[in-house]
Amino acid sequence: MNGFNVKFGYRDNFLDNLQPVDILYNTRVSTDGCRATINALGLKHKELNDLLRETVQSGGKELVINNVFGQRYIGTRLYLPSEDNKLHIEVNKFPGNDLGAFLNGHRVIVHGNAQDGVGNTMDSGEIIVHGRAGDVTAMSMRGGKIFIRDNVGYRTAIHMKEYRDKVPVLVVGGTAQDFLGEYMAGGIVLLLGLNLQESEPHRANYIGTGMHGGVIYLRGCLAEHQLGKEVGVLPLDDQDKAKIDCYVREYCNHFGGNPEEILNGSFQKLIPVSLRPYGQIYAY
Amino acid sequence: MYDYLLPEFLVERREDSCIRCRVCERQCANNVHLYDTELDRFFLSEKDCVGCQRCVELCPTGALYVHPRLADYRPNSSWTRDKMQNLKKQAATGGVVLTGSGNDKPYRVYWDHLLLNASQVTNPSIDPLREPMEMQTFLGRKPDTLKIEFSEGKAKLASEMCPNVPVQIPLVFSAMSLGAISYPAFKSLAMAAKETGVLFNTGEGGLPVEMRDEYADCAIVQCASGRFGVDLDYLNSARIIEIKIGQGAKPGIGGHLPGEKVSDYIAQTRMIPRGTDALSPAPQHDIYSIEDLSMLIYALKEATNYTKPVSVKIAAVHNVAAIASGIVRAGADIVAIDGIRGGTGAAPLATRDNVGIPLELALASVDKRLRDEGIRNKCSVMAAGGIRSSADAIKAIALGADGVYIGTAALVAMGCTLCHKCYTGKCNWGICTQNPYLTKRLNPELTSQRLINLLKGWSHEIQEMLGGLGVNAIESLRGNHEHLRGVGLEEWELNVLGVKGAGE
Numbered sequence: 001m002n003g004f005n006v007k008f009g010y011r012d013n014f015l016d017n018l019q020p021v022d023i024l025y026n027t028r029v030s031t032d033g034c035r036a037t038i039n040a041l042g043l044k045h046k047e048l049n050d051l052l053r054e055t056v057q058s059g060g061k062e063l064v065i066n067n068v069f070g071q072r073y074i075g076t077r078l079y080l081p082s083e084d085n086k087l088h089i090e091v092n093k094f095p096g097n098d099l100g101a102f103l104n105g106h107r108v109i110v111h112g113n114a115q116d117g118v119g120n121t122m123d124s125g126e127i128i129v130h131g132r133a134g135d136v137t138a139m140s141m142r143g144g145k146i147f148i149r150d151n152v153g154y155r156t157a158i159h160m161k162e163y164r165d166k167v168p169v170l171v172v173g174g175t176a177q178d179f180l181g182e183y184m185a186g187g188i189v190l191l192l193g194l195n196l197q198e199s200e201p202h203r204a205n206y207i208g209t210g211m212h213g214g215v216i217y218l219r220g221c222l223a224e225h226q227l228g229k230e231v232g233v234l235p236l237d238d239q240d241k242a243k244i245d246c247y248v249r250e251y252c253n254h255f256g257g258n259p260e261e262i263l264n265g266s267f268q269k270l271i272p273v274s275l276r277p278y279g280q281i282y283a284y
Numbered sequence: 285m286y287d288y289l290l291p292e293f294l295v296e297r298r299e300d301s302c303i304r305c306r307v308c309e310r311q312c313a314n315n316v317h318l319y320d321t322e323l324d325r326f327f328l329s330e331k332d333c334v335g336c337q338r339c340v341e342l343c344p345t346g347a348l349y350v351h352p353r354l355a356d357y358r359p360n361s362s363w364t365r366d367k368m369q370n371l372k373k374q375a376a377t378g379g380v381v382l383t384g385s386g387n388d389k390p391y392r393v394y395w396d397h398l399l400l401n402a403s404q405v406t407n408p409s410i411d412p413l414r415e416p417m418e419m420q421t422f423l424g425r426k427p428d429t430l431k432i433e434f435s436e437g438k439a440k441l442a443s444e445m446c447p448n449v450p451v452q453i454p455l456v457f458s459a460m461s462l463g464a465i466s467y468p469a470f471k472s473l474a475m476a477a478k479e480t481g482v483l484f485n486t487g488e489g490g491l492p493v494e495m496r497d498e499y500a501d502c503a504i505v506q507c508a509s510g511r512f513g514v515d516l517d518y519l520n521s522a523r524i525i526e527i528k529i530g531q532g533a534k535p536g537i538g539g540h541l542p543g544e545k546v547s548d549y550i551a552q553t554r555m556i557p558r559g560t561d562a563l564s565p566a567p568q569h570d571i572y573s574i575e576d577l578s579m580l581i582y583a584l585k586e587a588t589n590y591t592k593p594v595s596v597k598i599a600a601v602h603n604v605a606a607i608a609s610g611i612v613r614a615g616a617d618i619v620a621i622d623g624i625r626g627g628t629g630a631a632p633l634a635t636r637d638n639v640g641i642p643l644e645l646a647l648a649s650v651d652k653r654l655r656d657e658g659i660r661n662k663c664s665v666m667a668a669g670g671i672r673s674s675a676d677a678i679k680a681i682a683l684g685a686d687g688v689y690i691g692t693a694a695l696v697a698m699g700c701t702l703c704h705k706c707y708t709g710k711c712n713w714g715i716c717t718q719n720p721y722l723t724k725r726l727n728p729e730l731t732s733q734r735l736i737n738l739l740k741g742w743s744h745e746i747q748e749m750l751g752g753l754g755v756n757a758i759e760s761l762r763g764n765h766e767h768l769r770g771v772g773l774e775e776w777e778l779n780v781l782g783v784k785g786a787g788e
Contacts, residue, residue, distance in 0.1 A: 010613065010659050014582055049586055072579070073586040079516040097579055102587045104516045117570055120583065123515040136570045140511035142555055158569045159511065163555040183565050185556060213560055275560045276543045282707075283370075283379030 014046060021050040025058075034061035041067035045096065049077045052089075056080070062088045070096035070115070075103050075125075086125070097134075100127045103144065116153065119146045122168070128254050132174070141168040141187065149255045150174040150195065151203075155182060160214060162186030171251050175220075180204040181270070182228070185213040190247050192262060193220030207231060208270055212277050216270040217244055219262070232273045240269055288372045290365075291330040294353040301347035302326070308339035308348060313710040313722055336703040338712035370633065381634070384706025384716065386533060386627040386670060386692055389637050393625075394644035394777070395676040398683075399786060401767045403754035410756050412747035418757035419743060421686055423524065424448035424593040425617040426661040446617060447593050449523050451687060452481030453743045454758055455677060457735075458668055458691030459506055459528065459597070461487025463541050463550045463562065464629035464706075468726035469698060469715045474499040475728055476735035485689070488512055488528060488539075488564060490553040496521045504595065507584060509538055510564035512554035516587055524618065525584050526595040527577070529568065532626025532669040535599030535640045539564040540630070545709055545718050578614035585615070593617035593664075600624060600646030600669070601639075605653035611663075612654060618664045620689065621646050625670025627692045629716055630707035643669045644683060648781045651684025651763055660763075674745035683781065684763040697738040698731050 024047060028039045036055045040048050048071045055063060056078055065074070074095050078087060079102075087106040091099075094112045101120040113131035117139065124143040135153035138146050143166035151174035158179065160168050168187035174195045181189055193202055201221050208216060209228030216231075217240065227233070236244070244267060245259075252259045295316060304324065308317040314332040317339065319325075333350060340348045355365035370381045403409040410417070425446035433442045457477055462470045464487065477484035478499055485504040490513020500521035507514050508528035519525055530536065541550075541562035551558040571577050581594050595618035596611045598604065608619050623643020628636065647667050654660040667680040668689030677688040696702065699713040706716040714725035746758070755761050769786040770778050778785055 010657075010662065012615070013578075014615070045582070045586075046590075053589070073583055076583060076586040077589055079520060079587070079589075081517065098583050101583045102514075102516050102519070117579065117583075120570060121511050121514055139570055140514070142511075142515070155569055159509075159563075159565065161511075161556050163551070163557065166555070182569070183563055185560060185563070210563065210565075212563065213557065278540055278561060278563070279542065281380055282382045283373045283377040 014044060018044060018050075019047055021047070021054050024051050025054050029055055031055075031058075031060065034059055035064070036060035036062070037064045037066065039067055040065050040071055041069070043071060045072040049073055053077050056087065060087075062090075064090045064092070066092045068093045068095050068112075070094065072096040073098050073101055075100040075106055075108050078106060079104050100125070103127065105144075113150075114148075118148070119144070119170075122146070124166070130255065135177075137172075138168065138170045138189075141170070142166055143168050145169045145250075146171070147251055147254050148172045148174075152176045155179045157181045157184060157187070157189045157216075159183040159185060160187040160189070162214065169247060171247050173251065173255065175202045176204045178203075178205045179207075179209060181208040181211055181214070181216050182206065184208060184211040184216070184272075187214045188243065188247075189214070189216040190244060190251075191216065191218045191220075192248070192251070193218070193265075194257070194262065196220050201226065208272065210277060211270075211272040212275050213272060215240075217267055218270060219265045219267050221266075222268070227270070230272055230274065230277045231270050234269045234271060236267055236269055240267075287376050289331065289369055290356055291333065291353055292369075293330065293333040293335040293350050295328050295330050295333055296349040296351075297326060297328075298347045298349070301345045303345055303347075305344060307342050307344065311338050311342050311712060313712050313717075313719070334703045334705045334708075335701075336705070336712050337701050380632045382630055382707045383633040383636055383704055384628060384630055384708075385700075385702055385704045386625045387637055388702075388704070391624065391642060393670070394642060394773075394781065395672075395679050397771055397773050397777075398644070398679050398768050398781070398783065399771060400675075400679065400682070400749060400753065401769070402752040407754045409754050410751035412744075412751045415751075416756065417747045417750060418759070419453050419747065420450055421454045421759055421762075422448040422450050423595075423618055423664045423666070423687060425663060428661060447591055449483070449593060450481075451483055453739055453746075454681060454685075454687040455739055455742060456482055456504070456666065456687055456689050457484040457694050458627075458689040459485035459487040459504075459526070459531075460629075460691060460695075461489030461506075462492065462553055463487075463489040463545060463718070465695075465716055466711075466714055466718060466723035466726065467492075467549065468723055468728045468731065469695075471495070471728040472698060472726065472731035472735060473694065474502070475732035476739065477502040479732065479736050480739045482739065483523060485526065486522075489541075489550070489562075490514075490555070491518055491521065492549075492553050493517075506597075507580070508564055509566070509568040510554075510562060512556065512562060512564075515555075519584065519587050519592075522592065524593050524595055525588065526597055526618075526620065527568070527580060527584070527616075528597050529571070529577075530597070530599035530601070530622065531628060532599045532622030532624055532640055532643070533628035534631035534635045535601050536566060537632070537635055538566040542709075547718050550718065574610040574614050577611065577616075581615040595620055595666070597622060597666075597668075599626075599639075600641045600643055602641065604641070604646045605649040608650040608665075609653055609657055609659070612659050616663055618666060618686075619650070620666035620668055621650060622689075623647075623667075623669030626668055627695070628706070643667055643680075645777075645780050647680060647685055648683050648765075648783075652782055655763070674742035675749070677742065678746050678749050678761070679768065681758060681761050682764055682767050684765075686762060694735055694738070697734050698726065 116134035208231035488508035505522035597620035624640035664686035667685035
């Protein structure tokens with residue numbers, strides 16, 4: 001604060017009183033070859049991410065982060081363009097918002113619940129959450145895979161998009177809240193509904209509003225009013241079945257469960273009725 | 285079906301001058317001129333003329349004359365011709381009336397009611413031709429205090445500095461995305477920015493990979509609601525990252541780049557399939573509050589290892605001062621304010637002409653609010669939207685801006701004649717189109733030179749005016765309302781602007 005004419009204080013919630021990374025590295029990190037264990041208890045998000053970066057620069061390839069309670073942006077600052085430089089990050093307890101935002105090729109496994117913004121604008125890599133995830137999961141995701149064991153929140157997979165060989169995949173074991181796949185422009189969402197009772201519909205309303213690309217596969221039932229008006233429902237063809245088969249098996253590899261049993265459920269496929277939903281609303 | 289629309293322009297051809305070279309026919313993407321070889325005469329489709337003056341300027345014998353066709357309806361101050369024409373368009377299509385470029389309604393242009401001071405007798409004016417004049421400014425967050433430590437006779441800066449980006453002239457090219465404008469136009473902006481030591485803004489259409497080595501160093505890249513082309517390489521290559529919340533021409537709404545403009549190249553840069561609509565949602569769906577904005581600002585800072593300033597661009601709206609304060613508190617290093625006269629490639633006419641407030645009022649109130657709260661140093665303020673001349677730019681700086689975004693002025697320098705038909709994709713000047721036949725009319729080597737000339741001219745003019753004020757650094761003028769006086773303004777306007785009336 002400058003001390004002149006100040007009517008309101010200014011406090012930086014994130015950057016005030018940070019501990020230097022070299023001190024943290026000496027006290028918080030224990031390494032065993034390329035495997036490093038980090039104690040995140042009480043760290044601010046910048047401190048933890050400084051520490052992750054420092055650990056990786058000192059040769060860490062496998063990071064185990066313990067006592068994570070709400071620290072944001074885990075994985076975001078680890079931009080390592082070369083292909084053979086991909087990390088394996090295990091997060092114990094509960095990471096904060098924007099887990100793996102802009103993620104670039106790393107694999108993040110969370111043993112606990114995740115919050116909002118998992119995989120925000122993620123580019124490539126993998127996020128596996130042994131628990132639930134919050135709102136705007138996989139927003140604007142453009143590549144890689146996200147597996148969520150349980151439910152996800154509102155506005156999941158909003159504006160997900162694909163380009164050529166980059167096709168993002170989101171697999172959710174439970175159900176989703178409203179606006180699933182809104183503005184979706186590409187990619188694959190698989191919603192398994194494993195925690196729903198038989199004939200209990202999925203939670204989401206306005207599914208795929210404004211959708212103009214990509215596909216949502218949905219296991220379980222759904223009333224027509226739950227769909228956005230830009231979405232059409234189709235039965236599965238063989239290609240769809242092969243894709244679902246592959247992702248369900250991958251899901252079961254991560255979280256357990258019997259893939260045959262899951263695949264026996266009834267699936268439907270939601271796709272956009274037009275690539276240009278708003279092509280006709282203008283007067284030229 | 286008849287559309288019941290009157291032609292907007294009258295096209296006249298002086299038959300005695302016309303040499304039948306058919307340049308007009310080839311140059312017009314709207315097919316206004318049609319030559320019949322058998323009859324040896326031109327036929328006109330005046331209805332399709334948008335008044336872009338391309339044929340007039342290229343006619344080698346000056347045989348063409350295009351001028352607005354006056355309303356042939358009964359004159360009416362309330363039901364003006366454009367109101368009636370729009371009604372007819374809508375009656376025919378049931379659609380939203382589109383337009384391009386900036387607001388053309390006669391809202392008060394405050395720049396024209398603000399006058400600059402000059403030194404007379406009591407302090408000397410400075411001649412910029414002979415004396416140094418500092419035009420460089422730095423964009424980014426400044427520390428509250430500067431701590432300097434002395435050890436062994438050497439001074440060392442002890443305060444922690446936030447990333448700042450120097451610009452040699454406080455003029456920056458506005459966000460115009462590749463996709464909205466053509467590749468040559470986009471490249472011209474980049475080349476001119478590099479040459480003059482300023483910055484250009486990529487808009488939200490991404491930055492082509494092959495341009496990154498050469499031009500990323502003078503690029504402001506946008507992260508907008510569509511997140512087109514946003515990945516870590518894009519973010520890390522840039523100089524500044526801008527979160528686009530709103531645009532002066534269309535506050536509160538998103539953008540639709542129609543599928544037919546999404547060519548292979550555009551698809552590649554935006555990373556979306558060819559031919560699909562590129563839809564930018566109205567809000568960023570991960571930002572519903574200042575706290576959420578803070579989350580994205582820090583996500584971008586994390587993504588770039590805290591090495592780049594993060595800017596937040598908003599449209600000037602009613603509570604802009606409070607919003608700007610929130611943005612600074614959320615961690616933004618730069619706040620860009622885009623006024624109601626800001627341009628666009630396409631916007632609903634109703635929104636462009638009726639939503640938002642003038643930049644001048646917004647800028648003055650934001651600057652005042654940030655000063656009152658003691659956080660003005662936490663951010664740089666960029667002013668955008670309808671800056672037409674060096675005089676507007678210098679007045680914006682005196683009203684409190686650190687730098688000025690110029691968009692429409694740059695387009696005009698490239699050839700644009702403000703025909704407002706950017707949304708049709710048929711720009712005869714090759715600026716706002718993806719049609720290769722039209723885009724090759726722009727040669728980036730030549731066009732960038734025009735932009736460089738423009739910046740050079742403005743820079744000289746600003747230096748002359750600064751010298752006249754007795755100020756020798758652009759940063760000394762920033763927010764100095766004492767150098768401004770208002771004429772023809774009401775008291776509330778003077779109060780909002782924070783300037784005295786002329787003669788006071």
